[in-house]
Amino acid sequence: MRRAGLVAGLWVLLASPCLATTLHWMDVRELTKNSQSVVVGRVVSQRILTAGPGVPLAQITFEISKSLKGDLRGTVVVNNPGFPGAPAFGEGDELILFLYTRDGTHVLTGFQQGSFKIATDPAGNRVLARPIPSLQRSAAGCRSVDRLMAEILAAAQ
Numbered sequence: 236m237r238r239a240g241l242v243a244g245l246w247v248l249l250a251s252p253c254l255a256t257t258l259h260w261m262d263v264r265e266l267t268k269n270s271q272s273v274v275v276g277r278v279v280s281q282r283i284l285t286a287g288p289g290v291p292l293a294q295i296t297f298e299i300s301k302s303l304k305g306d307l308r309g310t311v312v313v314n315n316p317g318f319p320g321a322p323a324f325g326e327g328d329e330l331i332l333f334l335y336t337r338d339g340t341h342v343l344t345g346f347q348q349g350s351f352k353i354a355t356d357p358a359g360n361r362v363l364a365r366p367i368p369s370l371q372r373s374a375a376g377c378r379s380v381d382r383l384m385a386e387i388l389a390a391a392q
Contacts, residue, residue: 263383266349281325295313297312330353351363362380
């Protein structure tokens, strides 16, 4: 009897649907096309909302210094889910964000694909913390901030 209960329990677990999120890979052109705004700026603050069921939500207050697409200006709040693999930001981080806006709520386009942290290399140059996702052979793997901005501006036209 005990064995039958164990087998039935395993069957229920194995028959349950697996829940996962699959992301469509996007290059810079697609990220730009699927975003209403692309902005450069700094993280002013971050607040983690944990009340209620589900995944925690990070609300990032972001001060825009330059708009590459769209008309966002000033300071905006960007919602970012707190699940494993979601991009993590710190106060003062300089970022390029690809944003989608619905009902006044700003979120990253393509989850982690929609954010690029700007860093400084040992020579003092501003570079991206990760390579540019580009279909252009000359840009693929490149970490140039200027190159990314040029691709965004070209795709936004």
